[in-house]
Structures are given as structure tokens and as C-alpha cells.
Amino acid sequence: MEALVNTVLLAAHPSLRERCNAAKVVSVLEELGAYDSSALRSLLSSFTDTVAHKLKEEEAAPPALVAALATHVDSGSLSEPQNIGGAMDATAATSSSSSAAAAVTPRTVKAKAGGGKHSTLQQKSIGAFFAGGTRTTYATLPGIGRQIRSVTSLTPEQLQAVGKAPEKFTSCAKGCGQTFLHGPARVAHEKFCSAPKLRADGGIKQSGLRQGEKKGMKHSLYFKLEVVRTLRRLQSLEKRWEKAPSGWRGAGIETSEIHKGVHPSLVSKWGGKEDELHMALQHENRVSRKQKHRTGTMATFQSRGARRTTLHRGRAPPFAAVEVELHKRYRDKRTRGERVTGQWLRVSMKRLVREFAGADVADGFKASKWWLRSFARRFGMSLRRKSNSRAESVLVRLPKIKRWHARLRRRLRGGLQEKLDPKWGRWLPRNRLSVDQVPCNLRAGDGRTYDDTGAKRVWLAGAKADDGKRFCTLQIVARASNGDASMPRHGQPKLCVIFRGQGKQISQNERDARHSDVQVRFQPKAWADDQLCEDFADTTPEHLRNLQRRAHCDRHLLPTGSTGELMLIDGGIGVRLKNLMGDEMDTWLEQPGHLERWTKGPKEGGLKAWQKRSLITQIAGRAWETLCATYDFEKSARSLGLLMTVDGSGDEHICVQGVTDYTFKDEDGGSDGGESEADEDEAELADDEDEDDTAVRMQACGEAPAMPPKGYVYAATCPPLANDDEQRALCRRKILAAHLLDGATGWYVGTVQHFGVGSSWRQPDATHIVMYSQKETGTKHLAGRVACKLAADNYGASEWWLLLEPAPES
Numbered sequence: 165m166e167a168l169v170n171t172v173l174l175a176a177h178p179s180l181r182e183r184c185n186a187a188k189v190v191s192v193l194e195e196l197g198a199y200d201s202s203a204l205r206s207l208l209s210s211f212t213d214t215v216a217h218k219l220k221e222e223e224a225a226p227p228a229l230v231a232a233l234a235t236h237v238d239s240g241s242l243s244e245p246q247n248i249g250g251a252m253d254a255t256a257a258t259s260s261s262s263s264a265a266a267a268v269t270p271r272t273v274k275a276k277a278g279g280g281k282h283s284t285l286q287q288k289s290i291g292a293f294f295a296g297g298t299r300t301t302y303a304t305l306p307g308i309g310r311q312i313r314s315v316t317s318l319t320p321e322q323l324q325a326v327g328k329a330p331e332k333f334t335s336c337a338k339g340c341g342q343t344f345l346h347g348p349a350r351v352a353h354e355k356f357c358s359a360p361k362l363r364a365d366g367g368i369k370q371s372g373l374r375q376g377e378k379k380g381m382k383h384s385l386y387f388k389l390e391v392v393r394t395l396r397r398l399q400s401l402e403k404r405w406e407k408a409p410s411g412w413r414g415a416g417i418e419t420s421e422i423h424k425g426v427h428p429s430l431v432s433k434w435g436g437k438e439d440e441l442h443m444a445l446q447h448e449n450r451v452s453r454k455q456k457h458r459t460g461t462m463a464t465f466q467s468r469g470a471r472r473t474t475l476h477r478g479r480a481p482p483f484a485a486v487e488v489e490l491h492k493r494y495r496d497k498r499t500r501g502e503r504v505t506g507q508w509l510r511v512s513m514k515r516l517v518r519e520f521a522g523a524d525v526a527d528g529f530k531a532s533k534w535w536l537r538s539f540a541r542r543f544g545m546s547l548r549r550k551s552n553s554r555a556e557s558v559l560v561r562l563p564k565i566k567r568w569h570a571r572l573r574r575r576l577r578g579g580l581q582e583k584l585d586p587k588w589g590r591w592l593p594r595n596r597l598s599v600d601q602v603p604c605n606l607r608a609g610d611g612r613t614y615d616d617t618g619a620k621r622v623w624l625a626g627a628k629a630d631d632g633k634r635f636c637t638l639q640i641v642a643r644a645s646n647g648d649a650s651m652p653r654h655g656q657p658k659l660c661v662i663f664r665g666q667g668k669q670i671s672q673n674e675r676d677a678r679h680s681d682v683q684v685r686f687q688p689k690a691w692a693d694d695q696l697c698e699d700f701a702d703t704t705p706e707h708l709r710n711l712q713r714r715a716h717c718d719r720h721l722l723p724t725g726s727t728g729e730l731m732l733i734d735g736g737i738g739v740r741l742k743n744l745m746g747d748e749m750d751t752w753l754e755q756p757g758h759l760e761r762w763t764k765g766p767k768e769g770g771l772k773a774w775q776k777r778s779l780i781t782q783i784a785g786r787a788w789e790t791l792c793a794t795y796d797f798e799k800s801a802r803s804l805g806l807l808m809t810v811d812g813s814g815d816e817h818i819c820v821q822g823v824t825d826y827t828f829k830d831e832d833g834g835s836d837g838g839e840s841e842a843d844e845d846e847a848e849l850a851d852d853e854d855e856d857d858t859a860v861r862m863q864a865c866g867e868a869p870a871m872p873p874k875g876y877v878y879a880a881t882c883p884p885l886a887n888d889d890e891q892r893a894l895c896r897r898k899i900l901a902a903h904l905l906d907g908a909t910g911w912y913v914g915t916v917q918h919f920g921v922g923s924s925w926r927q928p929d930a931t932h933i934v935m936y937s938q939k940e941t942g943t944k945h946l947a948g949r950v951a952c953k954l955a956a957d958n959y960g961a962s963e964w965w966l967l968l969e970p971a972p973e974s
Contacts, residue, residue: 165190165193165194165198165199165200165204166186166190168200168201168204169186169189169190169193169233170186171236172229172232172233172236173186173229175232175236176229176232177522177524179522179523179524180226180228180229180232180522183225183226184224184225184226184229185223185224185225188219188222188223188224188225189219189224189225189229191222191224192215192218192219192222192224193207193215195218196211196214196215196218201237204233204237205237208230208233208234208237212230212234215230216230226519226520226522227520228520228521228522335350336350336353336354336357336359337350337354338354338357338359339359340357340359382473382474383426383473384472384473385441385444385445385472385473385474385475386445388434388437388441389434389438389441389442389445390423391419391423391426391430391431391434392431392434392435392438392441394419394422394423395415395416395419395431395435396435396438398415398418398419399415401415402415416428416431416432416435419431437475440475441475444472444475481538481539481542482529483513483516483517483520483521483529485520486513486516486517486520486521487513487539487542487543489516489520490509490512490513490516490539491543493512494509494543494545499559500906501906502906506533506536506547509536509539510531510532510533510535510536511531513529513531513535513539514526514529514531517529517531558729558820558821558822558823559822559823561723561725561726561729562820562823563832564723564724564725564726565723565726565729565730565820565828566828566829566832567723567832567833567834568722568723568726568730569805569808569818569828569832570828570829570830570831570832570833570834571833571834572805572808573808573810573812573830573833574830574833575590576588576589576590576591576808576809576810577589577590577810578590584810585810586810587809587810587811587813588809588810589809589810592645593643593644593645593798593801593807594643594644594645594647594655595643596643596644596645596801596806596807597641597642597643597644597657598641598642598644598731598732598733598806599639599640599641599697599733600640600727600731600732600733600734600738601637601638601639601640601662601692602637602638602640602733602738602741602742603634603637603638604634604635604636604637604638604742604745604780604784605634605635606635606776606780634690635663635664635690635776635780636661636662636663636664636690636777636780637661637662637687637690637691637692638659638660638661638662638738638741638742638784639659639660639661639662639683639685639692639700640659640660640733640737640738640741641656641657641658641660642656642657642732642733642737642797643655643656643657643797644732644797644798644801644806644807645797645798645801646796646797646798647792647797649793652681653681653788653789653792654792654793656788656792656797658681658682658683659681659682659683659784659785659788660682660683660684660685660700661682661683661684661685661780661781661784662685662686662687662690662691662692662696663684663685663686663687663690663777664686664687664688664689664690665686665687665688666686666688667684667685667686670774671774673774674774674775674777674778677775677778677781677782678778678781678782679781679782679784679785679786680785681785681788681789682781682784682785682788684777684781685700728821729804729820729821730804730805731804732797732800732801732804732806735800735801735803735804736795736800737791737795737797737800740791740795741784741787741788741791744787744790744791745783745784745787747787748783748786748787749783752779752783802814802817802818803817803818803819804818805818815827815828865902865903865904865909865910865911867961867962868900868902868911868961868962868966869911872900872968872971873900873913873968875970875971876898876913876968876969876970876971877968877969877970877971877972878900878966878967878968878969879966879967879968879969882956882959882960882967883967885954885955885956888919891919891931891932891954892919894916894919894932894954894967895916895917895918895919895932896915896916896917897915897916897967897968898913898914898915898916898967898968899913899914899915899916899934899954899965899966899967899968900912900913900965900966900968901914901934901952901964901965901966902963902964902965903946903950905945905946906945907943907944907945907946908941908943908945908946912936912940912941912946913936913940913941913968914934914935914936914940914941914950914952915934915935915936916932916933916934916935916954917932917933917934917935917949918932918933919931919932919933920932920933921933921951925951927951927953929953930951930952930953931952931953931954931955932951932952932953932954933949933950933951933952934949934950934951934952934954935948935949935950936948936949936950952964952965
């Protein structure tokens with residue numbers, strides 16, 4: 165085996181030879197059971213990928229060496245051990261003298277091709293026919309494609325032999341009658357010669373057609389499958405018949421008569437490929453993201469895949485295996501939320517080609533923009549605009565989502581057994597409600613309008629404050645049921661609108677002008693703060709106890725940061741309601757005089773503030789009635805898991821955005837206890853989050869460095885942080901803080917800039933604003949102002965931050 169490997173390495177490209185370790189290659193092959201050429205041939209015929217992976221794992225050789233071993237073993241040049249020395253001598257002779265016979269002897273190379281067959285390539289290029297003095301040899305490598313093996317010079321005797329055989333190239337092989345003086349012109353002509361192929365007896369080949377018929381049009385895959393279905397129906401009839409009717413000629417011929425122009429031989433041929441036709445037309449085998457919601461269903465006749473005329477996907481790209489590896493790295497980056505640009509794809513592809521196929525092949529691969537477009541089409545990728553700015557991926561929040569679903573099922577099974585529904589358990593669908601808030605300005609809707617293509621300015625008439633800050637907040641309560649059409653709003657609760665202000669001086673005219681099915685509340689900033697939500701739900705301790713004891717009702721709080729995946733309102737109700745309000749607003753503005761009243765101020769005859777508030781309640785009320793009558797609440801609730809059953813039926817309909825094949829188990833809910841007390845559940849969740857955050861931080865960043873940054877020393881103890889003055893004393897002081905960011909994970913030096921963090925930062929636990937500079941952090945991913953929590957409970961080398969003091973002068 166050692167001599168065989170050395171022979172292949174001597175014949176290989178110098179760059180490939182440098183990347184291989186012969187001793188390790190022999191050790192790996194013998195470990196896999198290949199001790200001679202016949203054993204190696206058997207091993208490579210069935211376990212090529214295993215051998216390549218093992219060699220790469222042991223850093224013995226790249227995958228190209230496996231292809232070279234397969235090529236030489238399959239060609240039979242190394243089948244006998246006693247010929248190894250002769251092969252080595254011939255290789256050495258080739259490298260020393262270009263005129264040696266061993267260097268130019270034509271050889272047939274067999275390489276594994278798709279489908280388990282062998283493709284034969286004659287190692288002689290068309291350049292030999294030009295008598296140019298060179299011969300180019302090729303080989304097909306698995307997953308890479310056709311590659312040049314070597315370019316050698318022809319001997320004078322070979323050049324003379326090529327010139328003495330003009331009769332071999334004088335006429336077209338297809339029989340069109342045209343003659344040529346040299347081979348290259350004949351070869352180029354035969355590629356495009358329109359002469360029909362001939363049978364052995366001289367007649368024209370008409371595959372699949374009756375003698376004398378003209379060749380018909382190509383049939384689509386969808387049509388072929390319809391023919392096969394007709395064949396199967398007729399065959400099922402034949403099985404049920406005790407005696408076939410007179411004139412019955414068989415299912416195949418009768419199918420041919422039904423589908424005119426299809427020969428019975430084609431019917432039989434397509435019937436043998438029924439499974440392949442089904443697989444080709446199923447959406448689960450298509451990469452288009454637009455068809456993911458129809459996975460497993462059959463393609464329609466007008467789809468692009470159904471219009472194909474052959475099961476063959478066409479010529480594979482030159483570096484198919486490399487593209488698969490690039491797509492895996494692309495998926496890894498997108499899973500982490502990182503940006504993927506065309507430049508990154510092209511550069512990464514060049515690097516992978518260099519790694520898989522060597523420097524010589526990589527120099528000839530350009531990774532052009534045309535390749536990028538084809539690569540994106542093959543893998544269902546496109547350039548998209550950002551629509552989600554969450555700091556963490558859904559995969560990070562997935563344990564909390566599974567925990568919430570598991571605990572919801574646990575609560576459905578609790579309570580008095582005699583009052584449990586056998587399917588729905590403790591709460592029926594109409595008793596499962598979701599509450600959330602949606603901000604709204606004066607002109608609701610998506611803000612789009614049709615205008616001339618290319619217009620630089622798109623204008624919509626309206627008041628100055630229409631598209632500005634929030635005018636009100638919609639507090640929406642929705643049931644996980646479509647309700648009863650005979651009930652008001654189909655049984656859905658009333659809509660609540662929160663306006664800006666105190667609500668102390670409200671005239672009777674405004675109260676009378678409101679919509680009767682809309683509740684109105686006031687808050688200084690039109691927010692749904694904690695106090696307003698508590699008053700709205702009446703969640704006092706005494707009320708919660710009464711709900712639990714008398715009505716068997718309980719609240720099931722959502723985990724933080726996961727409302728987009730679990731909240732019924734965020735599943736489409738909020739957007740739909742605002743769009744309907746925009747339609748109602750447009751209808752109101754179309755009435756005579758309403759546009760002038762809306763755009764003018766109160767002094768010019770326009771609407772006053774109380775009139776606008778009353779108008780918003782009327783518009784919102786009518787929009788809510790329309791939504792309750794047309795929206796499918798059960799479909800949204802089923803996909804979010806709110807229509808969960810006790811026995812687990814219907815769990816396959818639960819879909820979490822960004823996760824494929826979502827499932828959960830009862831064990832995901834954690835230990836027993838706390839299923840009916842929301843406060844205990846919330847506290848336990850917070851404890852779990854704190855422990856998880858600390859564990860993740862310790863695993864990613866580790867403890868703080870033992871040596872402080874240059875010019876500083878660690879403070880002996882945590883500074884006092886009992887009151888606001890002590891908190892402000894941290895300003896303009898240096899700290900060393902741990903961060904878990906993409907491209908910035910570790911401990912970094914920053915300067916405390918400000919005490920107090922506003923709500924716009926969306927970090928309720930943060931206490932200070934810390935300024936980081938790229939010069940100090942060494943990375944552009946952590947530069948600028950960052951909201952951080954600087955408290956005594958997260959201070960320490962194994963926690964989140966440390967205070968730095970200037971080092972004393974020596």
C-alpha cells in the first residue's frame with residue numbers, strides 16, 4: 165500500500181503532493197481495511213465520502229487525493245503490485261524527458277459519475293489533431309468535475325502518424341456526405357450536424373415512434389404523470405374484471421388511444437418511472453421559499469417544475485460539492501443573524517475551490533456575478549431587505565418558547581377532573597384570550613399609494629400630525645375562537661383605545677360621539693403602562709384569587725422577548741386592524757367637506773381634538789367589527805399553539821417563525837409546581853434566565869483577565885451603589901465589562917458616561933450608558949454608546965463588570 169500511495173503522489177500535481185502526508189494516508193487506508201489495490205478499489209467504490217472525511221480529519225490529504233486514487237485504481241494501472249516499480253519508472257521518465265513513450269501513451273480513465281455508473285474519458289485532446297505538438301489529459305473528480313491532469317509534448321513519430329491518416333477524418337460520421345481535410349473541422353461540424361441518426365440497416369432512428377411517423381413534441385412531466393395515472397386506473401379495472409370485454413387490447417394500448425400521440429412504448433416507459441415523476445413534482449424537493457407552506461403537495465400544471473420535459477436536472481455545476489459546503493456556511497451565518505453579501509459569497513467560493521481543488525483550478529475560476537446569480541437561483545436565495553432587528557436569534561429563545569407551550573398543556577390538564585373537557589381540558593377555545601397593544605397615529609394604514617412610476621415625491625393630503633408621533637394606542641383582546649355570527653362582534657371582546665391626556669375634563673358631547681363598542685382610557689403619553697394594564701384587567705390579588713377559586717381562570721404570562729412567536733395579536737390581527745382603519749379613514753375623507761375639515765386647524769374650521777378622538781373611536785369600532793367578521797382567529801391561534809389540546813392532537817400545526825419541524829415535550833416545562841400561580845411561574849422563569857445568562861457568559865467570555873489593562877488596576881471592592889448620588893459617582897470612570905456580541909465577545913474597557921437609561925434603549929435592567937471606542941476595544945462591533953447594568957449583584961471577575969483605577973506611578 166505504501167508503494168501504491170507513493171506512485172499516485174509522484175504522478176499528482178506538485179501542489180497536491182505538498183499538501184499530502186504519505187505516512188498518514190497509508191495509516192488511514194490500512195485502518196479502514198485496505199491493504200492492497202483490490203481492497204482499495206472495493207473501499208473507494210462504496211465508501212468514497214468516508215475515506216475523504218477520514219483523510220481530512222487526520223489532516224493527511226485533501227479530497228482530491230481520493231479522486232486520484234480512484235482514477236488510478238479503476239484504470240487498472242496499479243492493479244498488480246509487480247507493476248508498481250515500472251509505473252514509477254515511467255512517471256519519472258515523463259518528468260525528465262518529454263519525448264519518452266510512457267508519457268504519451270493514450271490511456272482510458274474511468275471515474276465514478278452520477279447514478280453509480282462509470283464515465284470513460286479518452287485522455288487525448290482535440291489539440292492533437294491540429295499537430296500542435298501537445299497532448300492534454302483529463303480526469304473526472306467526484307463532486308468537482310472534469311480537470312486537466314497533465315499537458316505533455318508529442319514525439320516527432322506521433323506528429324508524423326497524425327499527419328499520415330487523413331482518410332480517418334475525411335467524411336462526416338453522421339452520414340450527411342460532407343468531407344473535410346483535417347480532423348478538427350470534422351469534429352466541430354459533427355457537433356451541429358442536423359443529419360438524422362441511422363439504424364444498423366441504414367434506416368432513420370425513430371425512438372418511441374411508429375415506423376414512418378414524424379418525431380412529435382416533447383411532453384411535460386405533469387402530462388407524463390397524468391398518462392401514468394390513466395394507466396393505473398385502467399390496470400385497476402383489469403384486476404376487477406373476471407373477463408375482459410371484447411376489443412380490449414390491454415391497459416397500455418388503451419392509454420395510448422386515450423392520450424393521442426403517445427406510443428404504447430412511452431406509456432410503459434413512463435409507468436416504470438412513476439416514483440421519480442412524483443418526487444420531481446413534489447414541492448418538498450423544490451428549493452423555492454415561496455412553496456415551503458405547500459411542502460409535500462404536488463405541483464400544479466402551470467408551475468415551472470411541472471413544465472419540465474425531462475427528469476434530468478441538466479448539467480451539474482462544475483463545483484457542486486463546493487457549492488453545497490458554501491451553502492452550509494451561508495446558513496450558519498444567517499442563523500446567527502449576520503449579514504451575507506454577494507462579495508462574501510464570491511470570496512468564500514474562491515477560497516473553498518482553492519481548498520478542495522488546488523491553486524491551479526482556483527486560478528481559473530472567476531466566481532463572477534453570473535455565477536453568483538446562478539448559485540442564488542439553485543439554492544433559492546435572493547437579496548432581501550431587513551425586516552427583523554432582534555438582537556438574538558429565535559433559536560436562542562426556543563427553550564423559553566418550548567417551556568411556555570409545555571406549561572400551557574400542563575395547566576390544561578389541571579383543575580377539577582369532572583369539569584375538564586376531554587379534548588380541550590381546563591379552558592375551551594372561547595375562554596382563551598390574548599391581550600396586546602398596537603400603536604396608532606391619526607392616519608392608520610400601511611401608508612402606501614399608487615403613483616406614477618419614477619416619481620421623486622409621493623404626496624398624501626392630511627394634517628401635519630397625521631404621520632408623526634403616536635396619537636393613541638389600541639388595546640386589543642382577542643379570543644382563540646371565530647365565535648358565533650349571531651353575537652355582537654362574533655363574541656369577541658370590545659376594543660379599547662388609549663388616548664393621550666389625563667381624561668379629567670371630558671365633555672358630554674365627546675362621550676356621546678364615541679362608538680358604543682369602544683372603551684376609552686387616558687394616559688399621559690398614550691401608553692399602556694403597568695398601572696393602566698392592571699386597572700384594565702383588574703388583576704388585584706383579591707380579584708385573582710376570586711378568579712382562580714370561583715371561575716377557574718388563570719393568567720399564563722408570555723416569556724420575555726417572545727411575543728412575536730406566541731402572541732395572537734402579533735400574528736396578524738394588529739396589522740389587519742390598522743389597515744382596515746385606514747380604509748375606513750379614506751372612506752370618511754371622500755365625503756364632501758371632510759378633507760378640508762381634517763387638514764385645517766380648529767381656528768380655520770377644522771376638527772377639534774375631542775372631535776378627532778371621537779372620530780378615531782368610530783373608525784376603530786367599525787374596523788374591529790369588520791375584522792371580527794372576516795378574520796380567521798382559530799387559524800392564527802392554532803399555528804401559535806393557543807388551540808392546544810390535552811392529548812397532543814393538532815400539535816403538528818404549531819409553527820414558530822424561523823424554526824422548521826417545531827416540536828416540544830412535557831419535560832420542556834421543567835419541574836412540577838407553580839402551574840397555577842403566575843407570580844411563581846414568572847419568578848422561576850426569571851431565575852432560570854439569570855442562571856442561563858451567567859452560564860452562557862462564563863462559557864463564552866470566561867473570568868476577567870488576571871492582569872488588568874495596561875495603566876490600570878482592579879478596584880479592591882465594588883463601589884457603593886445604594887442611592888442615585890453613588891450611582892452618578894461612576895460617571896467618567898473606567899470599567900472592564902463582559903459582552904456577548906457578534907464579533908465582540910469578551911472583556912472590554914469602557915468609560916461610564918451617564919446614569920439613567922431611557923425606554924428607547926429597550927433594556928429595562930440597564931442602569932448606565934457606557935461609551936466604547938474602537939481604539940480601546942480593538943473591534944468595530946463594539947464602538948459607541950451601550951446600555952449596561954452596573955450593580956453590586958453583577959460585580960466581580962466571574963460576573964459582568966469590574967471597576968478600574970489608575971495605576972500608581974512607580
